[in-house]
Amino acid sequence: MKSHLTLANGVRYAVILIAVIAALFPVAWMATMAFKPVAEWTTTVQDLTWLPKEPTFGNYEFIFFGTSDQLIVSLDRSATGPIFASLVTASLGTLIAVVAGTLGAYGVSRFGVGKNLPLGVLQLRLFPPLAVLIPVMIMWAFLGMIDTWWGLSLIYGIVTLPFAFWLMMTFFDEVPREIEEAALVEGCSPWRVFYRVTLPMVKAALATTILFVFILNWSDYVIALLLTRKDWVTIPVYMNALTSAMTGQMYGAKAALGLIAVIPPVILGIIIQKHLVRGLTFGALKQ
Amino acid sequence: MSSIELVGLTKRFGDLIAVKDLDLMIEDKEFVAILGPSGCGKTTTMNMIAGIEHPTAGQVLFDGVEVQNVSARRRGVGFVFQNYAIFTHISVYKNLSFGLEVTGVPAGEIERRVADMAKLVRLTHRLEWRSSRLNVNELQRLALGRSAILGPQIFLLDEPLSNLDAAFRAEMRTELKHLQHQLQQTMVYVTHDQLEAMSMADHIAIMDLGVLQQFGTPLEVYNKPANLFVANFMGSPSMNLLPCRITDEGGEVVLDFGAGGRLMVEDESLLALCKKAARQDLVYGVRPENVTLRRGEKEGRGLSLGVNFVERIGARSIVHLGETDHEIKVLEGNQSPTKVGETLDAVAHAGASHLFDAQTGVAIR
Structure with a gap:
């Protein structure tokens, strides 16, 4: 068969190519920058290089050990703490949002309690979290939860709860009631119906929800900026602090940290990829 | 022993009355079909x-014991859903063993019973398959097996055959009846398909708009419909129903069909029915297979009507005669010589006529 390289196809591929380049360029730039020595990332236009001419782990050395022989400045904190803080708070926040959201969504979807509740929950997402963050900060300060792992996890759980709730509710709505009624008639208690039948059926949806919520929490900047000081500073906040009066923005160090920050969502994505690719097919019923 | 008795059973959903004051007695080991159009309250x-639903009023009794406060999982009924409700995320084996595991049956027994049931519903070669891979016919058998494996004394089936292809449906009808004999259960079968109800059930309960219209054996409801709804619903093609007025002409009873013509009543049984009629406005009914078309006979014996259309459906031909308001259908053989445009005499067989009160719809008996 002849390949159909018509004009229309050519244009189509060109557009796709441009989109792919636009999407991947910053990532690729970050990846190579992470291994460039300071001279290469502070350079001017004519010396700009794609691949590092002298690849180095100096940037990693700098963010993890605070000093590097290439940089005259030193850091008072290494990146280990923020990475750990991000992992803990994003994970716990995700756990809170997904557990509460799933249970709430199931209740609303199945038992129809609180007709306006779903909209009420959604409303939490209609204004930016920033709008309520100052009062939250005052409350958190009063409760002694500023710069604590539980304080940050809790607010992450609250802020992302609407996402988890709405996603799960749509999925639960799609699970046919008859499936649950069948299990009920066959001798299951309602709770058992939930964890033996319904939950396994929305497994793929649950995985998707976990990934979305985790990414939201993982990439938060504003909340962590306001609710942490020192001990539980997260990666985005820490990254912003990677500047110095002498050298300005430390792009190499930021790129190095950015490359690390990409890892957890990617790993999570790979783990649940099977479910994402398979899509959300609830095929128990013949419609 | 497991009879089911419904007493004054009523279910409201807001303003909608889904089931109204239903009384029904289903004997032990009986196969009862609940038949009606969609939305009649059968499900x-x-x-x-x-x-699964809690009645607004009335009682459900199993063997004379009230069960409306017993939860679904403790009633010990098997339920096959219209859309099967198979757990597609697990294997066929797991589907079959599900109910047994939940109720705490020992592992060895589970294995044995699953194997037995798989054989009965012919799924032994599919046991390890993920159930989402099954085709519709296999899903249907799995749904049956999954309910039957618990050995319920009462088996409820909600339109289980409606998704199957025609050939397999016929096969399953026989198989279901066979299964019921084997398992010795009381079966309640919901359907909108009169053929299924007629062919399988010991008794048929016909419902419309939440109200029980008639309860009887298949032949009873077919031959002696209690009202216009049942008369119209049962049978395909359905019963001819013609509005008429009863008049007395010099001692002769005459049914006046208006533009459809007039019929001097000679049939003894119809005459007896006419005498019982309390009102003049009636609906005359006769089944298409109980009418003979005659050519060139003397007038007055039947209704003289023009042929509009002849529908040849293979084994039979359905002849449509008369005008819209007084249209009647007559069943003839497949070699029927009837042609469009002919004017023929439609004569009802002796004893095959029905009369209904036009106002209440109730049959005159």
């Missing part, structure tokens, strides 16, 4: 028997 009735 709601079934759900109340199973305990």
Whole structure:
């Protein structure tokens, strides 16, 4: 068969190519920058290089050990703490949002309690979290939860709860009631119906929800900026602090940290990829 | 022993009355079909028997014991859903063993019973398959097996055959009846397909708009419909129903069909029915197979009507005669010589006529 390289196809591929380049360029730039020595990332236009001419782990050395022989400045904190803080708070926040959201969504979807509740929950997402963050900060300060792992996890759980709730509710709505009624008639208690039948059926949806919520929490900047000081500073906040009066923005160090920050969502994505690719097919019923 | 008795059973959903004051007695080991058009309340009735829905009023009794406060999982009924409700995320084996595991049956026994049931529903070669891979016919058998494996004394089936292809449906009808004999259960079968109900059930309960219209054996409801709804619903093609007025002309009883013509009543049984009629406005009914078309006979014996259309459906031909308001259908053989445009005498067989009160719709007996 002849390949159909018509004009229309050519244009189509060109557009796709441009989109792919636009999407991947910053990532690729970050990846190579992470291994460039300071001279290469502070350079001017004519010396700009794609691949590092002298690849180095100096940037990693700098963010993890605070000093590097290439940089005259030193850091008072290494990146280990923020990475750990991000992992803990994003994970716990995700756990809170997904557990509460799933249970709430199931209740609303199945038992129809609180007709306006779903909209009420959604409303939490209609204004930016920033709008309520100052009062939250005052409350958190009063409760002694500023710069604590539980304080940050809790607010992450609250802020992302609407996402988890709405996603799960749509999925639960799609699970046919008859499936649950069948299990009920066959001798299951309602709770058992939930964890033996319904939950396994929305497994793929649950995985998707976990990934979305985790990414939201993982990439938060504003909340962590306001609710942490020192001990539980997260990666985005820490990254912003990677500047110095002498050298300005430390792009190499930021790129190095950015490359690390990409890892957890990617790993999570790979783990649940099977479910994402398979899509959300609830095929128990013949419609 | 497991009879089912429904007493004054009523279910409301807001303003909608899904089932109204339903009384029904289903004997032990009986196969009862609940028949009716969609939205007539048959599935709601079934759900109340199973305990999935709670009645607004009235009682459900199993063997004379009230069960409306017993939860679905403790009633010990098997339920096959219209859309099967198979757990597609697990294997066929796991589907079959599900109910047994939940109720705490020992592992060895589970294995044995699953193997037995798989054989009965012919799924032994599919046991390890993920159930989402099954085709519709296999899903249907799995749904049956999954309910039957618990050995319920009462088996409820909600339109289980409606998704199957025609050939397999016929096969399953025989198989279901066979299964019921084997398992010795009381079966309640919801359907909108009169053929299924007629061919399988010992008794048929016909419902419309939440109200029980008639309860009887298949032949009873077919031959002696209690009202216009049943008369119209049962049978395909359906019964001819013609509005008429009863008049007395010099001692002769005459049914006046208006533009459809007039009929001097000679049939003894119809005459007896006419005498019982309390009102003049009636609906005359006769089944298409109980009418003979005659050519060139003397006038007055039947209704003289023009042929509009001849529908040849293979084994039979359906002849449509008369005008819109007084249209009647007559069944003839497949070699029927009737042609469009002919004017023929439609004569009802002796004893095959029905009369209904036009106002209440109730049959005159």
